[in-house]
Amino acid sequence: MLQFSIAIDLPSGRSVRVPELSNKLYLTLVKYAENRDLYGLNQFFIELLKIPSDLDIIDRLYLLIYYRMVFVSDNIIFTNKINKNLEFKLELILEKLEKYNQDYSCIIEDRDIKINLGLPTAIYFDENNNIFNSVIHNIQIKDTLIDFNTLTAKEKDNILTLLPSRLATKIHNYIDSIKKNIGEIILIDGKEEFDIQQYSIDILSNRTMVFVCSLYSHNLIDYFETLYGYVTKISADSEFYKNLSPVETRIILNIHNKTVEKENKELKN
Numbered sequence: 001m002l003q004f005s006i007a008i009d010l011p012s013g014r015s016v017r018v019p020e021l022s023n024k025l026y027l028t029l030v031k032y033a034e035n036r037d038l039y040g041l042n043q044f045f046i047e048l049l050k051i052p053s054d055l056d057i058i059d060r061l062y063l064l065i066y067y068r069m070v071f072v073s074d075n076i077i078f079t080n081k082i083n084k085n086l087e088f089k090l091e092l093i094l095e096k097l098e099k100y101n102q103d104y105s106c107i108i109e110d111r112d113i114k115i116n117l118g119l120p121t122a123i124y125f126d127e128n129n130n131i132f133n134s135v136i137h138n139i140q141i142k143d144t145l146i147d148f149n150t151l152t153a154k155e156k157d158n159i160l161t162l163l164p165s166r167l168a169t170k171i172h173n174y175i176d177s178i179k180k181n182i183g184e185i186i187l188i189d190g191k192e193e194f195d196i197q198q199y200s201i202d203i204l205s206n207r208t209m210v211f212v213c214s215l216y217s218h219n220l221i222d223y224f225e226t227l228y229g230y231v232t233k234i235s236a237d238s239e240f241y242k243n244l245s246p247v248e249t250r251i252i253l254n255i256h257n258k259t260v261e262k263e264n265k266e267l268k269n
Contacts, residue, residue, distance in 0.1 A: 008066050010059040011101040018049045018063070021071035023227075023249060024242035030223060033216040038209045041216070042124035053149040054137065056104075056119035057203045062097045064123075064212050065090055071245045076215065078196055086196065093187045100185070104178065105137070108170040114140040115167065117174045121149050124209045131204050132168075133160070135175060179204060187211065229253065 004020045021029075025048065032041040045051060045064060055063070069090040078086045105118040120134035133156050136148045148156060160168075182203060190198030201208045230241050230249060234256055241249065 006070065008063055010055075010062055011098050012056065012059050013101065014055070014059060016049075016052065016055070016063065018067060021048075021067065021245050022243050023246060026072070026246050027223060029216055030218045033213050033218070036213060038124050038206060038213060039126065041213055042209060054121055054147075056121055057123050057208060058097055058100045058119060060123040061201075061203075061208055061212070062094060065093055065097075065215065068215055069094075071247055072216070073247065073250075088188065088196070096185065096187060100182070104181070106174050106177075108167065108174070110164055110167050110170075112142045113163065113167065115171070116140075117171065119178065120203065123212070125206055131175060132171060133157075135171065135178070139163075175204065226253070 005017045006020070007015050007017045009015050029041070029044060029048075032044055049063070049067070051060065051063070074091065075087045075089050078088060105116060108115050108117065116137045116139075117135050118137045120131055121137065122134040125131055125134070133148075133153070136156075138148050139146045139159065146159065148159075151159070184200040184202050186198060186200045188196065188199040190196055199211070201211055226249060227238065227241060230253060231238050234252065244252070
C-alpha cells in the first residue's frame with residue numbers, strides 16, 4: 001500500500017516529497033534526539049526522508065523544520081523564569097531561512113581541472129564528512145565529470161590527494177567567503193520581555209544539527225503516557241496508534257476529551 005507523503009518547496013526552489021511520520025517512527029526519532037546522538041539522528045533522517053545527496057544545508061534545515069511543523073507540532077514551547085509557557089511558531093524560522101535563496105555556487109579552475117563549489121551538502125559534520133569535502137559538488141577533469149556528493153568518504157579523500165595543493169587553498173578561501181557572506185543565522189529573536197534568548201546557528205558547524213536535535217527532543221515518559229492514555233481512554237488498538245502521526249494523535253485525544261467534558265456537563269445538568 002502506498003504511504004501518504006507531502007511535497008515541500010525549499011528555499012533553493014527545489015521541491016522534495018517526504019513520507020508521513022508515524023508514531024512508531026517518531027519513537028525511534030525521539031530516542032536519537034533524547035540521547036543527543038547527532039550522527040544517528042542525521043542518518044535516520046537521510047534514510048526516512050530519502051534526502052537527496054546534493055541538497056544543501058539551508059534546504060536540509062528547512063526540510064527538517066517543516067517536517068516537524070507538519071507531523072509533530074507547528075510550535076515550540078519556552079518556559080520562562082516564572083514557569084509560564086510561551087509558544088513560538090516554527091513558520092517564523094522558515095521565513096528567515098527563505099531569505100537565503102540566492103545562488104552561492106562558485107567555480108574554481110586549475111589547468112584541466114574545474115571544481116564546482118556550493119553550500120555544504122551535509123547538516124552533520126564528522127571526521128569522515130567534513131566541511132571541506134561537503135562544499136565540493138562536482139569535479140571535472142578534462143572530459144570526465146565526477147559527482148562528488150555520491151562518493152564515499154574514502155573515495156573523496158583518494159581524489160583530493162591527487163589534486164594540486166593550490167586548489168585546496170582556493171576551496172578554503174571559498175569557505176571563508178561563506179563565513180563572511182552568511183555568518184550566523186538568527187533563527188529565534190531574543191525577547192527580553194518574554195524571557196526568550198536569541199538563538200542562532202553557524203552553518204559551518206554542528207550547531208545546526210544540535211538545533212534539529214533539540215527540536216525533536218521529547219520526554220519519553222510523556223510519549224508513553226500519551227500512548228497509555230490513548231489506548232485506555234479511547235479503547236483503541238495500540239497498532240492503530242503506532243500508524244497515526246503525533247499531530248493526529250493529539251487531535252483525536254482533544255476530540256475525545258471535549259466529548260467527555262460535554263457529556264459530563266449534560267449529566268450534571
